[in-house]
Amino acid sequence: MTGWHERLAVPRAPFIPSVVWVDDPATDGFVSVSRDDDETRWRELVAADEPIITQVDDGTTTPGNLGLRPSSSCSQPSLVAAMLTALEVHDGYRVLEIGTGTGWNAALLSARVGKRGHVVSVEVDPALAEDARRCLADAGYAPLVVTGDGAEGYAPEAPYDRITCTASVRAIPRPWIDQTRPGGVILTPWGTDYGDDALTRLEVHEDRSASGRCGINVAFMRVRHQRRDFLEPAADELDIAETTQTTRDGHELFEMVTFTRAAFTIGLRVPSCYFTVEDLDHDHRRIELHDVRSHSWSRVTLVRGQDPWTVHQYGPRRLWDEVDAAYIWWRDAGKPTPDRYGLTVTPDGTHTVWIDAPDSEHRWPL
Ligand SMILES: C[S@@+](CC[C@H](N)C(=O)[O-])C[C@H]1O[C@@H](n2cnc3c(N)ncnc32)[C@H](O)[C@@H]1O
The missing domain is CATH 3.40.50.150 (Vaccinia Virus protein VP39)
Known part of the structure; x- marks a missing residue:
């Protein structure tokens, strides 16, 4: 097997625009790097085995301003x-x-x-x-x-x-x-x-x-x-949200949000649900689950060394309960990794996922 360099017959640099964008950890946004102003940095970005963001905010943010969302890139x-x-x-x-x-x-x-x-x-x-x-x-x-x-x-x-x-x-x-x-x-x-x-x-x-x-x-x-939409739990929603505690430990929560562990399976079993993980400070981490369509959300607040942790759930769906049930299913099914899954799309458009083989006992329509 040859390395990736040998398999790419066309150089990348001539396709990269003179202005590209990089993450700005200070603002959580994206700032521009211009070839005219900093050619060394631009060349480093082009030569690296990394994606390069070539447009932000569908082109509405101009160079020199802070971009919020990448909208085009040249892949890794x-x-x-x-x-x-x-x-x-x-x-x-x-x-x-x-x-x-x-x-x-x-x-x-x-x-x-x-x-x-x-x-x-x-x-x-x-x-x-x-x-x-x-x-x-x-x-x-x-x-x-x-x-x-x-x-x-x-x-x-x-x-x-x-x-x-x-x-x-x-x-x-x-x-x-x-x-x-x-x-x-x-x-x-x-x-x-x-x-x-x-x-x-x-x-x-x-x-x-x-x-x-x-x-x-x-x-x-x-x-x-x-594209995904996000929601922000409102203060009055937090006041009336159902409050419980989870018995899941830190490792189990890690598995729930990690692609190569349970996350791919959870997504296949819990429709229209998006998660975010946010480190609030050294001792506090927050996992949130959102369904924008039904305006449902769940929030698990992790405090270092102080489990069991609190779960808030709001809206018509109990997203934490759904995700927790999908996690247990994944564990009981032998912790299938994403590469064990397959997809069949029938002429009527139905998408059916399966584990290992299309006729497996573990298959379901999405
Ligand atoms: C990761 S970039 C593509 C990288 C590209 N193949 C290259 O070699 O530079 C994804 C691109 O998909 C485009 N895109 C997004 N939605 C699209 C759609 N519905 N139809 C066509 N292009 C779309 C974006 O504007 C963006 O330029």
């Missing part, structure tokens, strides 16, 4: 290489990419498929799509870059041998399956509201169903129309 090179390997792209293939971003991955795909192949890449943000078209042309590649919602795929150029998505989804859009040839592959970060996503590789079948395995943990930004 080693992950880009791993996804290209998992996608198994051959010379002459027709490939659809969702999430053009900088255009770097579209260039890598174009290099893979060669002159006989064809790459289409869809980007929702018109300004990003335009920049990517320019960078691709400058680098000598000519994939078709379409401005639009990638959830629709791109029917005029279908069928595709491969569809790859570089943003994450909670459900596999039906057009992706319809636009992939039987035997073709869809590779996408996929997951639930609860935690991070698994890189999921589905094969499309003659009957227009698709199935395959979940894999490594990947942290991609959500496609624009499937």
Whole structure:
């Protein structure tokens, strides 16, 4: 197996805009780094095996101001290489990419498929799509870059041998399956509201169903129309919230919020629930569970050395009870890791998850 450097045939730097963004721990936001002002820092960021944030707040925050939410990035090179390997792209293939971003991955795909192949890449943000078209042309590649919602795929150029998505989804859009040839592959970060996503590789079948395995943990930004919403428990809600105590210890709580432990399974069993973990100070940590739609929340407040810990629950759902029950299920099922899961999407759109095999006793529709 070659290293990721050797598998990336196109240099990254020409695709990176002159202004990029980095975390600012002091504010919890993102600050700009400009190539014109600090070329050394810019080059370090481009050379590192790390994602680079290339846009914040859908482009509404301009350089020099504080960004709140990353909205486009150039992915981590080693992950880009791993996804290209998992996608198994051959010379002459027709490939659809969702999430053009900088255009770097579209260039890598174009290099893979060669002159006989064809790459289409869809980007929702018109300004990003335009920049990517320019960078691709400058680098000598000519994939078709379409401005639009990638959830629709791109029917005029279908069928595709491969569809790859570089943003994450909670459900596999039906057009992706319809636009992939039987035997073709869809590779996408996929997951639930609860935690991070698994890189999921589905094969499309003659009957227009698709199935395959979940894999490594990947942290991609959500496609624009499937972003999460947060809620903030109000003081008067806290006053009337149901108050109990949990018998879970620190290790069990750690497992509940960790992807490679119980978090992936909990997300598959507790719909529309998102968690946050916040260290308030050296001795206090807070885990919160939110369901924005039903305006339900739960809060577990951990105080060092003072368990059992207090649980507040508010709203029509008892989210802590649901998550706790899913945790017990995970433990009783032998603590399945995310890579033991698979997903089948039937022609009617039902998503069914299973452990180890599609006909396993452990399978359920989402
Ligand atoms: C991680 S970046 C993509 C990285 C890119 N492949 C590269 O090589 O630089 C994700 C991109 O998906 C785009 N995106 C988000 N929602 C989308 C949607 N519904 N359709 C198409 N693109 C979308 C974002 O604007 C962002 O540019």
